[in-house]
Amino acid sequence: MRKLKEFIIEKLILVCGLASIFFVVLIFLFLLKEGLSVFKSISLPDFLFGKNWYPISDPPQLGILPLILGSLLVTVGAAAISIPLGVGAAIYIAEIAPAKSKEVLKAGIELLAAIPSVVLGFIGMVTLVPWVKNIFHLPTGLTALSGSIMLAFMATPTIVSIAEDALYSVPKTYKEGAFALGATHWQTIYRVLLPAASSGILAAVMLGIGRVIGETMAVMMITGNSAIIPNSILQPVRTLTATIAAEMGEAVVGSEHYFALFAIGIVLFVISFAVNVTADLFLHKRK
Amino acid sequence: MRNSRRSEKIAFFFLFLATLLIVVPVGLIIAIIIQKGLPAINWQFLSDMPRSGMRAGGILPAIVGTIYLVGGAILFALPIGLLAAIYLSEYSRDNLLTRMIKLAIVNLAGVPSVVYGLFGLALFVVFCKFGASILSGSLTLGIMILPLIITSSREALESVPDSFREVSLSLGASKWQTIRHIVLPNAVPGILTGTILGLGRAAGETAPILFTVAAFYLPQLPKSLFDQAMALPYHLYVISTQVPNVDEKIRYGTALVLLFLVLFMNLVAIIIRYHFRKKKKW
Numbered sequence: 001m002r003k004l005k006e007f008i009i010e011k012l013i014l015v016c017g018l019a020s021i022f023f024v025v026l027i028f029l030f031l032l033k034e035g036l037s038v039f040k041s042i043s044l045p046d047f048l049f050g051k052n053w054y055p056i057s058d059p060p061q062l063g064i065l066p067l068i069l070g071s072l073l074v075t076v077g078a079a080a081i082s083i084p085l086g087v088g089a090a091i092y093i094a095e096i097a098p099a100k101s102k103e104v105l106k107a108g109i110e111l112l113a114a115i116p117s118v119v120l121g122f123i124g125m126v127t128l129v130p131w132v133k134n135i136f137h138l139p140t141g142l143t144a145l146s147g148s149i150m151l152a153f154m155a156t157p158t159i160v161s162i163a164e165d166a167l168y169s170v171p172k173t174y175k176e177g178a179f180a181l182g183a184t185h186w187q188t189i190y191r192v193l194l195p196a197a198s199s200g201i202l203a204a205v206m207l208g209i210g211r212v213i214g215e216t217m218a219v220m221m222i223t224g225n226s227a228i229i230p231n232s233i234l235q236p237v238r239t240l241t242a243t244i245a246a247e248m249g250e251a252v253v254g255s256e257h258y259f260a261l262f263a264i265g266i267v268l269f270v271i272s273f274a275v276n277v278t279a280d281l282f283l284h285k286r287k
Numbered sequence: 288m289r290n291s292r293r294s295e296k297i298a299f300f301f302l303f304l305a306t307l308l309i310v311v312p313v314g315l316i317i318a319i320i321i322q323k324g325l326p327a328i329n330w331q332f333l334s335d336m337p338r339s340g341m342r343a344g345g346i347l348p349a350i351v352g353t354i355y356l357v358g359g360a361i362l363f364a365l366p367i368g369l370l371a372a373i374y375l376s377e378y379s380r381d382n383l384l385t386r387m388i389k390l391a392i393v394n395l396a397g398v399p400s401v402v403y404g405l406f407g408l409a410l411f412v413v414f415c416k417f418g419a420s421i422l423s424g425s426l427t428l429g430i431m432i433l434p435l436i437i438t439s440s441r442e443a444l445e446s447v448p449d450s451f452r453e454v455s456l457s458l459g460a461s462k463w464q465t466i467r468h469i470v471l472p473n474a475v476p477g478i479l480t481g482t483i484l485g486l487g488r489a490a491g492e493t494a495p496i497l498f499t500v501a502a503f504y505l506p507q508l509p510k511s512l513f514d515q516a517m518a519l520p521y522h523l524y525v526i527s528t529q530v531p532n533v534d535e536k537i538r539y540g541t542a543l544v545l546l547f548l549v550l551f552m553n554l555v556a557i558i559i560r561y562h563f564r565k566k567k568k569w
Contacts, residue, residue, distance in 0.1 A: 017374025020391040030409040088305030108310040116491025186295035214399025216494040276397040
């Protein structure tokens with residue numbers, strides 16, 4: 001009797017062990033199931049590179065190039081801000097900060113990771129957006145730049161914590177060797193620690209950018225949501241994620257618009273899959 | 288030598304500046320929300336229905352909805368996540384399957400939250416015909432926090448020393464008895480920490496509940512698993528972008544309640560972790 005009970009429990013444990021694989025596959029299958037239907041009415045190149053996103057005109061125009069460029073612009077802007085800040089802060093916390101302030105700084109950054117994105121979006125709307133409007137004398141502060149700044153901020157906890165881990169895991173002997181040769185602390189960081197931790201730092205940067213691409217609420221609230229091809233970072237844009245969040249509520253189940261939003265979901269899923277698998281490879285290379 | 292000292296000073300100054308540029312705004316954001324939100328908080332705000340098109344009254348249905356959703360998510364995710372963690376920590380070998388499970392967990396954690404929303408819509412709302420309901424929303428949130436629960440529970444289980452297991456096995460206990468009576472009790476604090484962090488994460492997410500459960504406005508509290516519900520993060524989104532002329536106080540007040548809920552859970556998790564790390568006997 002006990003044998004049977006344990007047998008059942010152990011099988012249950014195995015099944016649950018496989019649950020994460022099951023769910024990843026299930027998510028992908030359901031995105032495909034709904035999203036692929038859009039390609040009955042539009043070809044893949046027309047979908048990816050079409051310049052017009054007018055999903056409710058008749059016939060609907062479902063080119064997501066403006067959305068891809070919107071996401072790209074916001075992401076590049078966020079990366080340009082968050083990579084130097086995040087890696088810099090990781091170096092400071094891992095190497096330079098005195099033990100006491102180290103804990104405070106780490107707690108502060110963990111706190112940032114815990115703040116819900118809708119709260120950050122709200123704060124961005126009432127603080128950042130008016131600033132951007134006034135500083136650049138724009139008709140509206142809801143721009144790609146505002147989105148980039150807020151997303152950069154949101155990506156830093158990921159970058160800092162993983163880059164800091166990478167710096168910690170460099171063997172102490174490297175550092176001691178550099179000191180013994182007369183290098184200053186900064187020379188040691190710059191010439192020895194950073195190169196040794198480079199693959200971990202690269203993974204940190206990739207995961208941070210992955211977070212930026214997938215972020216939805218804050219970006220929807222502060223980038224202005226206009227689906228046109230942007231030619232400046234001071235214009236409103238609409239990202240892939242914000243398009244899904246803003247339009248799915250109105251799309252009729254089974255319409256082309258509905259299928260197209262799922263197809264955007266496939267694009268996002270594939271991007272995040274690629275980012276995570278590559279980052280994982282870099283992290284494992286280190287070990 | 289003097290030059291390299293000077294460049295070290297400059298470099299360290301910039302690194303310090305980068306850190307400040309991240310940490311100071313965090314403090315400012317929290318300070319602003321507390322300062323502007325606190326005047327809105329009173330018993331009526333927390334216990335009343337919204338009135339006048341959500342421009343007055345309280346946020347009770349949003350609080351209740353969030354509690355239901357978070358509770359449902361954890362009921363779903365904790366058993367599966369815990370058993371998955373037991374598999375990874377106690378049963379799995381270092382082979383291709385384990386590698387794939389770990390990769391799947393990493394990917395599940397990286398899927399954008401709005402894609403979870405799409406998935407929940409396609410699977411639970413449309414395919415399973417649960418409709419936009421607390422059930423659909425809870426299941427979607429549950430799958431979203433699964434990787435967090437698995438990862439933290441696994442760490443907790445793996446930190447139990449092997450000698451504990453060896454003693455138990457040498458006394459004639461079976462593998463499951465060892466896990467049940469020796470490994471699990473010693474891993475409870477770590478599992479609890481992860482669970483609470485999962486609660487906080489589920490409470491704050493908006494995108495996964497957009498199309499699976501969230502209601503713009505409901506005049507009464509949800510009565511069954513198949514009802515729609517309001518939720519705090521979605522309510523904050525609605526009153527700050529969809530409804531014009533909402534008093535700033537109500538927006539900040541809602542933001543404060545949500546922030547407090549999430550940060551409070553994080554604080555509890557940190558305290559549990561700290562407390563048990565001190566008490567640890569090994």
